[in-house]
Amino acid sequence: MNELLKVNYDNDRITLSARELHEFLEIETPFKKWFGRMAEYGFSQEIDYREVMDKIVQNPKGGRPSTDYEITLDMAKEIAMIQRSDKGKEVRQYFLELERKWNSPEAVMNRALEYSRKQVKALMEEKQGLIEENNQLKPKALFADAVSASNESILIGQLAKLIRQNGYEIGQNRLFEWMRENEYLIKKGERYNQPTQKSMDLGLFEVKERTITNPDGSTRITLTTKVTGKGQVYFINKFLS
Known part of the structure; x- marks a missing residue:
């Protein structure tokens, strides 16, 4: 699958740049005005999107970098559908494929395993007295934790x-x-x-x-x-x- 847009992964969700999505969709409306209009479709700040400073797109008049928004994959899919254009359809199919891979049982278990490993490491660093107990966390237990975290x-x-x-x-x-x-x-x-x-x-x-x-x-x-x-x-x- 070709990468149409750069996305960011964390243990909970997929996000991407609203400004980059705006550019890909070839929207003629200025970004600030366009995004404000998109946000009115029932999206909530700090849940569906959050404001960030774009360090790449500099303000041509100097001063602070331009404002960008980190948006969730669900929000990006809805925005792409709203556009009713070939570009919108293309990127929405791309988002659906990303989501399918993200929610596959293998991907869910890999994320849960990684989360379990981080938790074990944090406990060991917090208190050396727990090292012996943490060493008993065999791969089988970690694997079971990963599966139980899956809703698939x-x-x-x-x-x-x-x-x-x-x-x-x-x-x-x-x-x-x-x-x-x-x-x-x-x-x-x-x-x-x-x-x-x-x-x-x-x-x-x-x-x-x-x-x-x-x-x-x-x-x-x-x-x-x-x-x-x-x-x-x-x-x-x-x-x-």
Whole structure:
């Protein structure tokens, strides 16, 4: 994916420069007037955007640098949609792709793992007496913290991949078989490979329903079993213990 605009990542969200977005969209209205108008579409300062000093765009009359705004990705998407132009459509698709990658299970877990590592380091620096306890925080525990921080459900095949990455060798087919044998998934019948009532009561799975239109105009419904964040922690601990 080509980088249309520079974005900034932190552990919570994606942000970018409103001035750079204004330039990319080729807006003829001066930036200050344009952004003021955009901000009136229900956005809140310090939540959707915050004022910053642009160190690159200098004031031609001298003095302080020009004002810029750091805006959230959600705000940028709405602004791009409002423009109703080819440039707006192009950059909005770019933002949607960024968001999809940012919210993928792998990205969410990587951020959670990094946050966990920073927390451990801070505790060790704060009090040397906690070093021994912190050394007990094995990668498995960090991994479980990362998964529990995820609100994204994943496919069973993706769960098998995550378990392998953490040291336990298992493939998608073998994981399906294990879940059926251990009564997490239904073994046969019309609901084959769908969650058992026990699994649903534990909150380990959710079933995604999708309606598909066939070429002849008829429709059919497909059901996809996905593992919840709680289910990911549950099964990973099952295998790693």
